Amino acid sequence: MYLLVGTAKGLFRYQSNDRTEWKALGPVLSGDPIYTSAYDAARGILLASVNSEFYGPSIRRSHDWGETWDTGGSGLAYAPDDAERVTRVWSIRPTADVIYAGVAASGLFRSFDGGDTWEEVRALRQHPTHETWGPGFGGKCLHTIAPDPFNPDRLYIACSAGGAYRTNDRGKTWEPINAGLRADFMPEDQQYPESGQCVHKIWVSPSQAGRMWLQNHGGVYRSDDGGDTWNDVGQSLPSDFGFPVVGDPHHPDRAYVIPLEGWPRWAPDNILAVHRTDDAGQHWEPLHKGLPSPTYVSVLRDAMTADTRDRLGLYFGTTSGSLYHSNDSGTTWNRVAQDLPRIYSVVVAEE
Amino acid sequence: MITVHLPIDLAEEFKTAAVLTTDAQDLRDLMDQLDHMRPGVAGWLLEADGRFRQHLSVFISGRRLETRSPASGPLNEGADVWILRAVSGG
Numbered sequence: 001m002y003l004l005v006g007t008a009k010g011l012f013r014y015q016s017n018d019r020t021e022w023k024a025l026g027p028v029l030s031g032d033p034i035y036t037s038a039y040d041a042a043r044g045i046l047l048a049s050v051n052s053e054f055y056g057p058s059i060r061r062s063h064d065w066g067e068t069w070d071t072g073g074s075g076l077a078y079a080p081d082d083a084e085r086v087t088r089v090w091s092i093r094p095t096a097d098v099i100y101a102g103v104a105a106s107g108l109f110r111s112f113d114g115g116d117t118w119e120e121v122r123a124l125r126q127h128p129t130h131e132t133w134g135p136g137f138g139g140k141c142l143h144t145i146a147p148d149p150f151n152p153d154r155l156y157i158a159c160s161a162g163g164a165y166r167t168n169d170r171g172k173t174w175e176p177i178n179a180g181l182r183a184d185f186m187p188e189d190q191q192y193p194e195s196g197q198c199v200h201k202i203w204v205s206p207s208q209a210g211r212m213w214l215q216n217h218g219g220v221y222r223s224d225d226g227g228d229t230w231n232d233v234g235q236s237l238p239s240d241f242g243f244p245v246v247g248d249p250h251h252p253d254r255a256y257v258i259p260l261e262g263w264p265r266w267a268p269d270n271i272l273a274v275h276r277t278d279d280a281g282q283h284w285e286p287l288h289k290g291l292p293s294p295t296y297v298s299v300l301r302d303a304m305t306a307d308t309r310d311r312l313g314l315y316f317g318t319t320s321g322s323l324y325h326s327n328d329s330g331t332t333w334n335r336v337a338q339d340l341p342r343i344y345s346v347v348v349a350e351e
Numbered sequence: 352m353i354t355v356h357l358p359i360d361l362a363e364e365f366k367t368a369a370v371l372t373t374d375a376q377d378l379r380d381l382m383d384q385l386d387h388m389r390p391g392v393a394g395w396l397l398e399a400d401g402r403f404r405q406h407l408s409v410f411i412s413g414r415r416l417e418t419r420s421p422a423s424g425p426l427n428e429g430a431d432v433w434i435l436r437a438v439s440g441g
Binding site (some may be wrong): 052 | 361365396440441
C-alpha cells in the first residue's frame, strides 16, 4: 500500500506492507504545488495534478509508482475566447472508461484516452445557475468528482463556491442538489439558495445506494436519496465547520469529519480530533488518542482519506506538514511524518 | 538563425537541450516549432489565448517583453530569445 501526499512543494510517497511501518520513498515533482493525485488501477498508473506557478496546470502520469513522470499530454484549457481560464487542477477521478478532472475556474474535464487529451464537459458550465458560482478562499474550484457506484450514468460534483450538482446521463445535463444546504455567508433571507453554496467536500457510499455525506462551509449533512434532500447532522459537533468528510466504505452509517472553528480555522479548544459517527450522524465521538495538543493547524478538504480494509485505515495531513494514520478505524493515531510542506491531499493507492 | 534559451527545468522535463537553434521567422513560428519537436511544450509556455504565462520572463535580443505578451511578432535574423522563470513566480 502506498500513501501519496500532495504538498505545496511536491509529492511525498510512503509505502507499507502492514499499515504499521511506513517507509518514506522521498519527494518527487519537487517544488511544485501538488493539489491531488490518484491511482488508476485499471491503467496501472499514478496521476498527479501539478499546478506550476511558471508552467501552469497539468495532469502528469507515472508508470513506476512516481519515480518518473511524463509531461501530461495535451493539457487542459478553456477555449481562447472563454471568459474564464484554467488555472489549477483540483481533482482527478479515474473510472473504467474515462478519467475525470476538476479545475479552477470551476469546470469539469474528461479524457477517453488515459490522459493524453482532455475535453471539457461543457454542459456543466452552461447550466443557468453558473452565474451564482464564485470563488471561496481557495479560489473558484471544482474539487470533488464522485461517480455513483450503483448507477454508471450518474455522477456527482461539487465546487466552491457553487454547490453540488448531479448528472444522470454521463454529463449531458446537470441539476443542482443543494436543497437544505445552508449558505451562512449570504443575507439571512437568502441562506438556502438553489446553488452558490460553498460545499467543501462530498463522499458517496459504495455500500448503500443514495447515501452521501457532505461537509459544508458550515454544516455537516447526510443524504439518503442521492442528494435530493439533505439532513443536518452536525449540530452536536463542537463545530460544524470543516473541510474533509470521509465515510466508511463497508458501514454506511459510519463517517468521519475534523471540526474546525469557523475562524481561525483550527480545532475547537485547539484539540485536534477526528470525530466519528456510527449511527448516521445522530452522535459523534471525538478521537484524538495519539494526536498532539494543543495544535494550531487546519486539515484541508482533500487531506483526509481512508483505505478499503475491514479494519479501516484512516490517513490525514495538516497544513503544518504532519501526516497521521490510524489502522483501527480512528480509535488510535500515529504520526507517519512531520515537517513536510503544507499538505493539500492524502491519497491511498492499494495494489 | 534564431537561438532560443529554455528554462533548464523545462528542458529537462521535455528531454531536450536548453539552448536550441531554429530557422523560425517569428515568435509564433518558434512556438510551433518547439511544440512540434516536443509535443505539449507550448502549453507549458503559453495560455490558451496565445500569450506567455504570467510568471515567465521573455527577452528578445536583450529587450524584455511585457508580462503576458502575446507570443507573436517578428524575429530578426540572429535574434537571441531567452525564456526564463520570472522572479514573480517564486
